[in-house]
Amino acid sequence: MGPCSSASSLSSSTSFTPSLFKNETPRLSKFFILPGKSHSSLWVSQVGSTTTLARKHFQLKSSNGHPLDAVSSHDGLVENPLASKPQGEGLFSFSEQENVESSVSITVVGASGDLAKKKIFPALFALYYEDCLPKNFIVFGYARTKMNDEELRNMISKTLTCRIDRRENCEDKMEQFLQRCFYHSGQYDSEEHFAELDKKMKMKEDGKLAHRLFYLSIPPNIFVNVVKCASLRASSANGWTRVIVEKPFGRDSESSGELTRCLKQYLAEDQIFRIDHYLGKELVENLSVLRFSNLVFEPLWSRSYIRNVQLIFSEDFGTEGRGGYFDNYGIIRDIMQNHLLQILALFAMETPVSLDAEDIRNEKVKVLRSMRPLLLEDVVVGQYKGHSKGGKLLPAYTDDPTVPKGSVTPTFAAAALFIDNARWDGVPFLMKAGKALYTRRAEIRVQFRHVPGNLYRRNFGTDLDKATNELVLRVQPDEAIYLKINNKIPGLGMRLDRSDLNLLYRASSIIN
Numbered sequence: 001m002g003p004c005s006s007a008s009s010l011s012s013s014t015s016f017t018p019s020l021f022k023n024e025t026p027r028l029s030k031f032f033i034l035p036g037k038s039h040s041s042l043w044v045s046q047v048g049s050t051t052t053l054a055r056k057h058f059q060l061k062s063s064n065g066h067p068l069d070a071v072s073s074h075d076g077l078v079e080n081p082l083a084s085k086p087q088g089e090g091l092f093s094f095s096e097q098e099n100v101e102s103s104v105s106i107t108v109v110g111a112s113g114d115l116a117k118k119k120i121f122p123a124l125f126a127l128y129y130e131d132c133l134p135k136n137f138i139v140f141g142y143a144r145t146k147m148n149d150e151e152l153r154n155m156i157s158k159t160l161t162c163r164i165d166r167r168e169n170c171e172d173k174m175e176q177f178l179q180r181c182f183y184h185s186g187q188y189d190s191e192e193h194f195a196e197l198d199k200k201m202k203m204k205e206d207g208k209l210a211h212r213l214f215y216l217s218i219p220p221n222i223f224v225n226v227v228k229c230a231s232l233r234a235s236s237a238n239g240w241t242r243v244i245v246e247k248p249f250g251r252d253s254e255s256s257g258e259l260t261r262c263l264k265q266y267l268a269e270d271q272i273f274r275i276d277h278y279l280g281k282e283l284v285e286n287l288s289v290l291r292f293s294n295l296v297f298e299p300l301w302s303r304s305y306i307r308n309v310q311l312i313f314s315e316d317f318g319t320e321g322r323g324g325y326f327d328n329y330g331i332i333r334d335i336m337q338n339h340l341l342q343i344l345a346l347f348a349m350e351t352p353v354s355l356d357a358e359d360i361r362n363e364k365v366k367v368l369r370s371m372r373p374l375l376l377e378d379v380v381v382g383q384y385k386g387h388s389k390g391g392k393l394l395p396a397y398t399d400d401p402t403v404p405k406g407s408v409t410p411t412f413a414a415a416a417l418f419i420d421n422a423r424w425d426g427v428p429f430l431m432k433a434g435k436a437l438y439t440r441r442a443e444i445r446v447q448f449r450h451v452p453g454n455l456y457r458r459n460f461g462t463d464l465d466k467a468t469n470e471l472v473l474r475v476q477p478d479e480a481i482y483l484k485i486n487n488k489i490p491g492l493g494m495r496l497d498r499s500d501l502n503l504l505y506r507a508s509s510i511i512n
């Protein structure tokens with residue numbers, strides 16, 4: 001399998017399915033989430049292999065079974081200017097399209113921001129390095145910040161690394177990649193500014209069959225403005241136009257539904273790719289492999305053996321200028337409702353009928369629908385204060401100039417969640433997420449029950465917790481899977497110890 005057939009080689013970055021760039025109709029897969037009617041309906045989407053098959057066999061459905069497919073004129077919505085040109089129709093017929101050279105323009109909207117710098121540009125470069133981008137691609141940065149092409153390249157170059165060991169010609173590749181990056185400064189609600197972007201794109205596309213991808217790396221409250229302006233003024237005249245939408249997808253069910261409704265005034269469902277980058281993390285991808293392809297784990301995966309499951313996210317840095325976005329959402333909407341909930345659903349689902357994305361999605365939805373509504377008494381929230389670390393004074397959340405004075409937005413939350421189904425009845429799923437804590441880590445910790453009538457209980461004293469098995473999937477940093485087991489310390493006598501059966505990814509040859 002070549003590197004372009006999986007996003008796993010880009011594990012620490014935003015994951016793109018390379019086939020997103022193919023001239024095909026999107027269908028369901030694991031990398032992109034599509035919320036349905038309620039906030040708890042999370043879906044995943046990918047690009048299918050043939051248009052006709054995708055159209056025939058796939059219909060996006062919400063948790064209540066209603067189709068979420070592309071809007072038609074019967075929806076009573078305005079005509080959809082961004083609708084993909086179906087293959088076989090439009091300016092080019094299918095066979096004509098095959099003979100025409102095509103290009104893909106990727107516009108990162110919010111290019112000056114944290115996500116763009118930390119993840120999107122590095123991920124695009126990683127795809128380029130692995131030859132997973134189409135031959136004729138260009139990248140546009142779009143934001144309000146004033147910059148020229150050189151300044152954008154300079155900004156991006158600081159974030160690009162050859163993250164995988166033994167990379168050859170990395171510097172040359174970086175330079176080549178940067179030469180394909182351009183910048184356009186504009187307002188998010190200005191049709192005029194998007195028209196200017198369109199002009200610049202046309203020049204670079206140079207008469208080719210032009211596909212366009214817009215990545216919304218911006219706060220959600222401006223998603224619709226951007227989609228409107230892009231659709232009216234900068235959608236492709238002859239190729240497809242697609243939009244990647246970042247989480248959080250609304251603040252609650254109502255706003256999520258409203259967002260979908262508004263986006264669908266300008267986009268068909270198969271043009272919208274909702275992304276959760278945690279699904280592209282190596283360990284999250286491995287979660288299902290571990291469980292479904294090893295006989296030893298699956299029989300233990302239930303209330304009979306598991307005492308609790310902990311889903312932990314902590315960062316050792318604060319908002320650092322991202323208060324404009326973060327303060328409107330808080331840690332529950334920023335991390336728990338999407339990243340941790342996705343992991344929970346993957347962890348707890350029943351065996352899907354197949355690895356087909358829709359089958360996986362259906363199982364995840366069942367988990368979410370079986371979840372008990374969260375009670376206030378099962379939640380703790382907090383906000384970080386100024387503190388010192390390594391002799392350095394770190395600001396409080398409300399010291400961040402981008403955070404409104406007196407804000408009470410939580411930057412830390414812990415919650416006990418329950419899935420009221422036969423497999424998980426009574427097992428707490430404990431979520432913890434926080435910013436500006438002591439360490440940066442993301443983990444899934446599975447604590448098993450005590451061994452009934454443990455013959456060696458005296459060796460553990462009264463604290464039987466010390467003797468429980470624990471399976472840890474460390475998502476980051478230093479990806480690892482380890483199982484804490486009890487064993488005898490070699491030598492005379494009967495002294496017990498807890499050791500780790502360890503798979504350290506760093507030490508694994510697969511990653512090299």
Ligand SMILES: NC(=O)C1=CN([C@@H]2O[C@H](COP(=O)(O)OP(=O)(O)OC[C@H]3O[C@@H](n4cnc5c(N)ncnc54)[C@H](OP(=O)(O)O)[C@@H]3O)[C@@H](O)[C@H]2O)C=CC1
Nearest residue numbers: 110112113114115143144145217218246247248322324325
């Ligand atoms: N940061 C991360 O690691 C991740 C972020 N995300 C999601 O990506 C999106 C963007 O996040 P992130 O990059 O961190 O956010 P930022 O706060 O860095 O915002 C991105 C850009 O949007 C513009 N912007 C910021 N606030 C406003 C505002 N109030 N009104 C208009 N424009 C604004 C700024 O550009 P300018 O002023 O130049 O126009 C900024 O550079 C969010 O939806 C977030 O949930 C998802 C995964 C990870």
Ligand SMILES: O=C1O[C@H](COP(=O)(O)O)[C@@H](O)[C@H](O)[C@H]1O
Nearest residue numbers: 012247277315334335339442476
């Ligand atoms: O979605 C988000 O994720 C990042 C953390 O992502 P990671 O891959 O670096 O763990 C978080 O910092 C940000 O607040 C949030 O919007």
